[in-house]
Amino acid sequence: MSGDRESEEPDGVWGPVLEIACDESGSDGENLTGGNTDVFAHGSVSLSxxxxxxxxxxxxxxxxxxxEEYKANHLLREKHRAVLEWLLAPAGPIHGRARVHLVEKSYVVVERAAGLLLDGPAEAPALYRAGHDTFGEEGRRSFLEAANRLLRVRDNGDPVEAFYGTVEALRRAHPGTEAARLLGRLAATRARAVAYRAEFLAGPPLIPVLNPLLPAIVRTAALWSGDGRAVRLVHDRQNMLTPDRIAWIEEAAHRSGVALAGVRLVVARDDARVQVADFLAGIARKIASDELNGRGDPALTALLRPYVDPDSVWGDARSRALLAAPPAG
Incomplete structure (x- = not known):
């Protein structure tokens, strides 16, 4: 994947640095189950x-x-379908110069809950499938909402009691199933949940467990770095991107072997590259959400596929397969 020559510049410490512009779509903070979207997308472009x-x-x-300002919704209107197809097409202006990292929000909730309570996320796929195959839509929704409340920083009620009450009710409703076995394991973890919530009394954590933006930025840097080339990210301003969190992003990238030369915040309307990244993120989020919910458009899904990060986060195997980018070469 090559970018414009103008987007590369020398750097006294890093050597050649590729500047990548980024933006997101579908961010609801830590509210991953009750927001307006079920997919989070982080788009990035290598354009001058x-x-x-x-x-x-x-x-x-x-x-x-x-x-005055165009957004992805302009391109997603049916009357502008030809413009959308032009943008994503192999002969279009961003092909080979753009990527998007996608996150299924409900799976993140399950994965984080399993990671906290069950010694790691290994049981997350089975727990996610149990929600779809056993709990029914109402039970699945109840479990996700209770887990989201337990994990998020701010909750005015008693999220521990609500979560374990939901776990016990679902276990009684589905005796003898694989789901009941997993729920039984969760039922025995109350002490861990209490300890987790107690940590918030000392103040909110720097990196919220549920917010998908920060790890997505690290992943975006990894997508573009390599072959002795460092990257610098130019990102739309976000309240979440405080100096301390940007420092965490840079440190996390370096620990993973990613040559991230820095993160610079800009106002989207002042940088056309960020506007294009915003278009891609919003378009990808909508196409992926439609696919996830069984109303996908095969033509648009096929056009999006080359842009999708293969390490996007999906709990649904069908959507993962349909949206996976083809192997390079």
Missing amino acids: VASAAATVREIRDRIRSPA
Whole structure:
């Protein structure tokens, strides 16, 4: 995957540095089960400022909306389908120069709960399948909401009692099943949950367990670095991206062997590259959500597939297979 030459620059410490512009779509903070979206997307592009500006101008010329700032929703309208297909097509302006990391939010809740309470996330796939295959839609929703409440930093009620009450009710409702076995293991972990909630009395953690943005940024840096090349990320401003958290991102990337030369925050409307990353993130989130919910558009899914990070986070095997990018080469 190659970017514009103009997006590479020398750096006194890192050597050649590739500047990657990023933005997200579908962020609801730690509310992964009661928000407006069921997929989180982190888009990134390797474009020069000039190329990105030309792409934004072309989109505006083709859509001709009077809106001051264009968003992915403009491209997702059926009357602008041709513009969307042009943007994603192999001959389009971002093909080979853009990637998107996708996260199924409900699976993150299950994975984090298993990681905290069951000595690691190994049981997460089975617990996720139990929700779909055994609990029924109402039971699945109850479990996800209770787990989300338990794990998120702020909750005004008693999330520990609510979670274990839900676990016990589901276990009684489905005796003798594999789901009941897993729920039995969870029922024995109350002390861990109490200890986890007690930690918040000393203050909220720097890195919330459930927020998908921070690990997605680290993953994006990993997608673009390598072959002796470092990356610098240019990201839309977010309240979550405080100086301390940016320092954590950089440290986490370095621990993973990722050559991240830094993270710079900008206002999206002032950087055409970030606007294009925002288009990709919003488009990918909608296409992936439709696929996840059984209403996918095969043509759009096929156009999106080359952009999708193979390490995107999915609990649904069908969606993972359909949205997986083909092997390189």
